Amino acid sequence: MVYNFNAGPSILPKEVFEEVSRGILDFNGTGLSILEIGHRTPLFQGVLDEAIATAKELMKLDADHEVLFLHGGATTQFFQIPMNLVNEGQTAAYLDCGTWGKKAIKEAKLYGHVEVVASSKDKNYTYIPKGYTIPRDAAYFHYTTNNTIEGTEMFAIPETDVPLVADMSSDILSRVTDFNKHALIYAGAQKNIGAAGVTMVVLRKDILGKVNRAMPGMLDYREHIAAGSMLNTPPVFAIYVCMLTLRWLKNLGGIPAIEAVNTKKADLLYSTLDSLPIFRPTVVKEDRSKMNAVFVMDDPALEKEFQDLCKAEGMYGVKGHRSVGGFRVSLYNALPLSSVEVLTQLMTQFAHKKA
Amino acid sequence: MVYNFNAGPSILPKEVFEEVSRGILDFNGTGLSILEIGHRTPLFQGVLDEAIATAKELMKLDADHEVLFLHGGATTQFFQIPMNLVNEGQTAAYLDCGTWGKKAIKEAKLYGHVEVVASSKDKNYTYIPKGYTIPRDAAYFHYTTNNTIEGTEMFAIPETDVPLVADMSSDILSRVTDFNKHALIYAGAQKNIGAAGVTMVVLRKDILGKVNRAMPGMLDYREHIAAGSMLNTPPVFAIYVCMLTLRWLKNLGGIPAIEAVNTKKADLLYSTLDSLPIFRPTVVKEDRSKMNAVFVMDDPALEKEFQDLCKAEGMYGVKGHRSVGGFRVSLYNALPLSSVEVLTQLMTQFAHKKA
Numbered sequence: 001m002v003y004n005f006n007a008g009p010s011i012l013p014k015e016v017f018e019e020v021s022r023g024i025l026d027f028n029g030t031g032l033s034i035l036e037i038g039h040r041t042p043l044f045q046g047v048l049d050e051a052i053a054t055a056k057e058l059m060k061l062d063a064d065h066e067v068l069f070l071h072g073g074a075t076t077q078f079f080q081i082p083m084n085l086v087n088e089g090q091t092a093a094y095l096d097c098g099t100w101g102k103k104a105i106k107e108a109k110l111y112g113h114v115e116v117v118a119s120s121k122d123k124n125y126t127y128i129p130k131g132y133t134i135p136r137d138a139a140y141f142h143y144t145t146n147n148t149i150e151g152t153e154m155f156a157i158p159e160t161d162v163p164l165v166a167d168m169s170s171d172i173l174s175r176v177t178d179f180n181k182h183a184l185i186y187a188g189a190q191k192n193i194g195a196a197g198v199t200m201v202v203l204r205k206d207i208l209g210k211v212n213r214a215m216p217g218m219l220d221y222r223e224h225i226a227a228g229s230m231l232n233t234p235p236v237f238a239i240y241v242c243m244l245t246l247r248w249l250k251n252l253g254g255i256p257a258i259e260a261v262n263t264k265k266a267d268l269l270y271s272t273l274d275s276l277p278i279f280r281p282t283v284v285k286e287d288r289s290k291m292n293a294v295f296v297m298d299d300p301a302l303e304k305e306f307q308d309l310c311k312a313e314g315m316y317g318v319k320g321h322r323s324v325g326g327f328r329v330s331l332y333n334a335l336p337l338s339s340v341e342v343l344t345q346l347m348t349q350f351a352h353k354k355a
Numbered sequence: 356m357v358y359n360f361n362a363g364p365s366i367l368p369k370e371v372f373e374e375v376s377r378g379i380l381d382f383n384g385t386g387l388s389i390l391e392i393g394h395r396t397p398l399f400q401g402v403l404d405e406a407i408a409t410a411k412e413l414m415k416l417d418a419d420h421e422v423l424f425l426h427g428g429a430t431t432q433f434f435q436i437p438m439n440l441v442n443e444g445q446t447a448a449y450l451d452c453g454t455w456g457k458k459a460i461k462e463a464k465l466y467g468h469v470e471v472v473a474s475s476k477d478k479n480y481t482y483i484p485k486g487y488t489i490p491r492d493a494a495y496f497h498y499t500t501n502n503t504i505e506g507t508e509m510f511a512i513p514e515t516d517v518p519l520v521a522d523m524s525s526d527i528l529s530r531v532t533d534f535n536k537h538a539l540i541y542a543g544a545q546k547n548i549g550a551a552g553v554t555m556v557v558l559r560k561d562i563l564g565k566v567n568r569a570m571p572g573m574l575d576y577r578e579h580i581a582a583g584s585m586l587n588t589p590p591v592f593a594i595y596v597c598m599l600t601l602r603w604l605k606n607l608g609g610i611p612a613i614e615a616v617n618t619k620k621a622d623l624l625y626s627t628l629d630s631l632p633i634f635r636p637t638v639v640k641e642d643r644s645k646m647n648a649v650f651v652m653d654d655p656a657l658e659k660e661f662q663d664l665c666k667a668e669g670m671y672g673v674k675g676h677r678s679v680g681g682f683r684v685s686l687y688n689a690l691p692l693s694s695v696e697v698l699t700q701l702m703t704q705f706a707h708k709k710a
Contacts, residue, residue, distance in 0.1 A: 002386040006393045009591055017388045021379040024372055031357040031669070033372045035550050035596065038361045038672060071552070072426040072573065075587035079571035107571050190588055195390050197426070197552045197590030216434035216462050218427065232430035233545055235552030236364055237592060241390065314386070317393060 003339040006317035007148055007292060008170065009190040011334045016244045023240065034240050039233050047236075048229060051243035055193075055200065058246060058254050059179040068201040068221070069229045069239050074100070074169045074188040077199060079107040080219050081165055081184065086112035086139040087211045093117050093138040093162065097154070098125045098147030099323065100167055111213075112139065125150040128287040134160045140183060140207070146171035148191075149321040151294030151328065152287045157181050163207055171291045172200070173249060174333055175259045183207045191291070192333045194242030197235045249333065258333050265331045265340045266290035272344040276351040278302070282326070296326030303327070306350055313346060358694040361672035362503055362647060362685045363525065364545040371599045371689075378595065389595050394588050402591075403584060406598035410548075410555065413601060413609050414534040423556040423576070424584045424594050429455070429524045429543040432554060434462040435574050436520055436539065441467035441494040442566045448472050448493035448517065452509070453480045453502030454678065455522055466568075467494065480505040483642040489515045495538060495562070501526035503546075504676040506649030506683065507642045512536050518562055526646045527555070528604060529688055530614045538562045546646070547688045549597030552590045604688065613688050620686045620695045621645035627699040631706040633657070637681070651681030658682070661705055668701060 004011040020034075027034040030043065037043050052067045061067070070076070081104075086092040090112045094105045096119035108114045115138065118129035125147060134141045140163040146153045148170040155175075158164065163183035172187040179185060184203040190196035201221070208222050217223045217231065224231050229239075249258060270288060273279045273295055281288065281295040297303045303326060310318040320326040329343065359366040375389075382389040385398065392398050407422045416422070425431070436459075441447040445467050449460045451474035463469045470493065473484035480502060489496045495518040501508045503525040510530075513519065518538035527542040534540060539558040545551035556576070563577050572578045572586065579586050584594075604613060625643060628634045628650055636643065636650045652658045658681060665673040675681040686695065 004387060004391050006391060008588065009391055009393060011391045012388070017379055017390065020390070021376045024376040024379060032359060032671065033367070035372065035375070036359050036361060036364055036366045038364060039551070040677070071428060071431065073587040075573050076426065079573065110569055110571060188588060190591075195592055196394070196588050197593055214465055216465060218430050218434065232428040233363065233543060233551050235590060235593065236545075237550055237596075238552055238590065241592075316387065322395070 002314040002316060003342060004316045005329045005331075005335070005339070005343070007321070007328060007330045008188070008332075009196045010317075010330055010332050012194070012241070012245055013248045013334045016241065016248055019244055020241060035237060037236065039230060039236050044236055047240050047243050048234070051239055051246060052229075054243065054246040054250055055202075058173060058250060059202070061202065062180050064204050064206070065180065065202055066205060066225050068203070068224050069234060069242065070199050070201055070224060071235060073199055074167060074186055075103065077167070077186040077201065078104040079110065080221075081140075081142070081186070082108040082111035083213070083215055083219055084211060084221050085163075085165070085184075085207060088112060088213070091115050091135055091138045093134050093141040095129065095132070095141070095143040096121060097128055097152065098144055099149045100147065100169070101142070101144045104142060104144075104167065108142070117141070120152075124282075125152065126282050127284045128152050128154045134158065134162050136162065138162045139210075140165045142167070146289050146291050148292050148330075149324055149328075151283045151289045151292045153289035153291065154287070171289070173255055173258070174262050174291055176255050189238060189242050191330075194245045195238045197238035198242060200242070245334075261337060262290050262331065262333065265335065265337050266293070268337070268340050268344055269293050269329060269331065272347055276347060278351045278354055279347065291331055293329045293331065294320060294324065294326065296320070302354065309346065309350060310343075313342075315343060318343070357669040357671060358697060359671045360684045360686075360690070360694070360698070362676070362683060363543070363687075364551045365672075365685055365687050366689045367549070367596070367600055368603045368689045371596065371603055374599055375596060390592060392591065394585060394591050399591055402595050402598050403589070406594055406601055407584075409598065409601040409605055410557075413528060413605060414557070416557065417535050419559050419561070420535065420557050421560060421580050423558070423579050424589060424597065425554050425556055425579060426590060428554055429522060429541055430458065432522070432541040432556065433459040434465065435576075436495075436497070436541070437463040437466035438568070438570055438574055439566060439576050440518075440520070440539075440562060443467060443568070446470050446490055446493045448489050448496040450484065450487070450496070450498040451476060452483055452507065453499055454504045455502065455524070456497070456499045459497060459499075459522065463497070472496070475507075479637075480507065481637050482639045483507050483509045489513065489517050491517065493517045494565075495520045497522070501644050501646050503647050503685075504679055504683075506638045506644045506647045508644035508646065509642070526644070528610055528613070529617050529646055531610050544593060544597050546685075549600045550593045552593035553597060555597070600689075616692060617645050617686065617688065620690065620692050621648070623692070623695050623699055624648050624684060624686065627702055631702060633706045633709055634702065646686055648684045648686065649675060649679065649681065651675070657709065664701065664705060665698075668697075670698060673698070
């Protein structure tokens, strides 16, 4: 038995693995592997259409929002967004609340004036800044809903008339939120959507066409919309895995159903951590992420001992990001509650033994 | 029984499908799927390292050449190359010999002065231009070794002191050539390297750092080299399929061994076409591609009849690109000779029936 707490690429539903394994040998009874199917065939078009339709349905998107599946990871969005949305000299507003937001800010400076409206860098990004003002003339306001590395999550959508742009890579589809309040949402697929190698971008068309710079076709959202995510050969397989994972979530009851499970998992983990003084969560209570729990011990030798114990028990990924240290436990949609039960039992036993 | 003549995504070796199908359920006995493994684990590092080492070995690359696996498809290279290699006002030389080269030319114009040294557009790209002059002051000379859509292939490497840049998407690893003569080679993986969703870039480091424009980290080759193709979450699965396909080719005897098979397949197909007047290959003899054979019939009703017959016999992909019409048969590395034997027998029977 193995338990996968990896931060991404991360666990996907068992049913998805099983269907993918079959599709690699024989996709839908065609005698062909999903890997050898042309992207301009009805076979693949059906996969892409279902992925888009299911994403729209799960997120309850209105008719103004388009769903794209693009190459390049969320890191490509860090520069593609300002390239498409902000003119030279114009302001783009950013919230600096973690490693990914910081990277996005760096790239945006290549294209416009960046105003950082607030930052939690002063306390190593262990909280979400509040009470800031977004400049009304900003082309957009960019924020990260969940900080995979630091373990914070932003549950409230900022109130503003400025178009909202959100990096939802690590908590998309994990909880009910009003996706339609956003002008643009992006998310690397490798946590809650599907396999690494594709990025979902949800956007409102009316925000496009307002910048006057020339750009390559592959970076122009309008061209991807016009081509229906098939401007060039798409990452066929990664989109196939997304489609199956989205279908799984739909069959499960959608976002409200998975949110209930996610809340149980997070509650169990954090209440265990709070009850055992040997473990110390690093994030302020109200901003604790339900997707990535980060905690440390004060004794590095004990940290090592507990990490080794987890490994010996078949637990993968119970380790902090190389930039933070300590522990990180990822609780994405596909992680069953039983995995958290096993982990928290181990924590409790360990803490009692060391007490 | 099915026969896959798709132009890409296209057939891969059966052994690769079988191993991938197992790796989706249990990667190397870890109990984890290849889809849920973190990219910064020794497990995935081993996959990436083997893919790079095997590519270097198969291509006999010298120590100056780096191998990268990048997101975005060859279409991203169309603009990433000029962005990294040509300064504003400087000249980049291009050969216009097909659909892909034309697209590359369009994107290069965003970054420098493009000089098209020769074109075969006058005859619908049915031949490879020869006898042109490459300007000695060009930053680089770009050409396409194989034109997937038009069915031409360029077997000679241009003689020039200008750095050579080649789009080898559809014939890389299919025949012996001197890869080291090139400053940069790129190839979408979805024909002879592996699965769609990753692009191999081979380049000499000394060509970098000569332009003075600012660019996003994701588009700067130097950053990808420094990060060992792990600047962000790589397309883990697509690289895994590449590794297995490269391993398969190595075990088979490498490029010389597969070239012998590829030549047999192409010889059989073209000699059949030449012997049956009902079929008319569109490309001049000396420039016929060994990877993509393009031909037509003069009677559209017969074309339709033969296409339907192929479908009925379990043959996929025997159809010209939507921009060209007629027929295209792709003969990539993983296509067995037996598939060509079955197809040419069908052609012969059909031609005799209609004679």
